[in-house]
Amino acid sequence: MQFTQEAIIGLERRYRANLINSIGGFKSLVLVGTRSREGNENLSLFSSLVHIGADPALCGIIVRPNREGQNTLGNIIRTGSYTINHVTAGFVEKAHQTSAKYAEGVSEFEQVGLTPAYLPHIPAPFVKESPIQMACELVQRVKIDLNDTNFIIGKIIHATIPDDCIGHDGFIDLEKAGTITCSGLDSYHSTFAMVRLPYARP
Template sequence: MHYSKKNIADLDSITRLKIINSVTGIKPANLIGTIDKDGNTNLALFSSLVHLGSNPALLGFISRPQTEEVGHTLENIKENGLYTINHIHPEFIEQAHYTSAKFDKNISEFARCGFTEAYENGFIAPFVKESYLKMGMRFKEAIAIPLNGTMLIIGEIHHLLLPETGMNDGDIDLEQTKSVGISGLNSYYEVKKIAKYPYVRVNEVPEF
C-alpha cells in the first residue's frame, strides 16, 4: 500500500486524522490538569508529550489552534502558569478518552468523566488522584508553529510523584506503573518491557 502526498490530501478528514496520528507509533497517553483564575478546573487528553531535556527537566506538548470550543488547557496555563501531567492506566482508559469531548469551559472534565481532583505540596493546579505517575509543571515558553497554527508548550517539572514500585534499578518502569500508550485517535495499548541495554559507548558496541 502506498499513499502519495495527493492521496493523503484527498482522504476524508477522519480517515486522514486516524492514519497520520498513527504513523509515529505508540505515543504517551496523558491527562493534563489545569485551573483558571476563578477556580474552574479542566482535564484534557494529550498524546503529544515529548522530553526536551533533563537539566533543567523540560517537557513539551502540542496545543491545537484555540477556538471557543478548544483551547481551555492553554488558556488556563497562560492565566496562572501551572499545570499537571498525569499518566493514564488501564482502570480508567474509557474515562480518560471521553475528556477529549468539547465540553463548555464551565464544565469540569474531572467531575463529568469521574476523576478526583487532588492538590499536592501547595500546587494550585489539580492532579488526577487516580493516576500513579504525575507531574506538577510550571510553564516556561510557548513556541508558535505557523505551518499549522499549533503551539509547542514547554514546561519544567517542579513535582514528580510516583510509587516506590515504579522505580527499577534507577529507571522508571512503565510496565510496573501500568502506564498506557495511544495510537491514532482512539486505540490504547498496554506497555510491556522487553529489553534493557547499557548506556552506549562506541568501544562497547558489539559486532552484529
C-alpha cells in the first residue's frame, strides 16, 4: 500500500492513529510515577522514552496533555520529580489500564492494583513490581506547539537494577530482567537477543 500525505490526512482518525503509532517500529515501554504537592499519586504508561545522553545521564519523554493539573505533566512541572519503571509480562494488563482517563486526583496505583514504593530522598513513587527503576529530576521542558505536546527532559539521579542483569561492562540484560516492549498503541511484545556487535570504527 502507498500512502501520500493527502491520503494520510484523509484517513479515519483511529485508523490513522494506529498506522502512525506503529510505523516507527518497536518502542520502549515504561510506567511514569509522580506525586502531586497535595500528596496524590499518579501512574501513566508511556512509549516515548528516549535516551538523550550518558554524561550527564539524560532521558526524555513526550507528555500529553498540555494542561497542568494533578496529572503526569502537572506533577512533574510542580515537583520536578518523577520515576521511570520498566514493564514486564507479569503486570502488562495492569500497566495498560493506567492509560485510562481516570479523574484528576485518583491514584492509578490503586485503580489497577500496582504498588507504590518510595526511597527517602525521592518524593515520586516507584512501581514496586518493576525490576528496573529510575528516578529523574526535571531539567528542561520543551513545548511543541505543532501538536500541543511537551518534551520533558530529565536527569537520572537514581537507578535500581537486578544484580544478575548487569554485565561487567555496564550493559543491562533487559531480557533477563523481563522488560517488554510495544508497538502501536496497544500491542505488547517480548524480545530475544540476536547479536551484540563491537564498537564500529572506520
